[in-house]
Amino acid sequence: MLIKVLGALDIVGGFILLLGSEISSIPSLFVFLGILFILKSAIGRWKEFGSWVDLLTGIFFLISIFLNVEIINLILGILLIQKGLVSFM
Numbered sequence: 001m002l003i004k005v006l007g008a009l010d011i012v013g014g015f016i017l018l019l020g021s022e023i024s025s026i027p028s029l030f031v032f033l034g035i036l037f038i039l040k041s042a043i044g045r046w047k048e049f050g051s052w053v054d055l056l057t058g059i060f061f062l063i064s065i066f067l068n069v070e071i072i073n074l075i076l077g078i079l080l081i082q083k084g085l086v087s088f089m
Contacts, residue, residue: 006040007087013037013057014080020064020073027065034061053079 013033037058044051057076064073 003087007084009036009040010054010080010084010087013061014077014082014084017057017061017073017077017080020068020070020077030061030065034058037061050083053083 016029016033035058037054039058041051041054041058044054046052046055053076057080060072060076
């Protein structure tokens with residue numbers, strides 16, 4: 001059950017990254033998701049690739065408040081959506 005909830009969080013975070021330029025006017029959402037993904041990566045203790053993706057995504061959510069890089073949004077968004085979909089299998 002917890003894996004599915006965290007997978008849904010990955011999918012939502014991925015879509016927010018893909019739509020980042022349209023949603024960038026809500027910095028509190030980016031701070032909340034950044035901290036949430038960093039905490040989620042600490043659960044995995046950085047031993048697997050998924051935890052590193054969560055850590056990079058959390059850091060990038062916090063950076064994207066000030067700087068918006070579309071190609072990184074696209075890459076991390078696709079990785080998060082893929083990771084979320086795999087958690088439902």
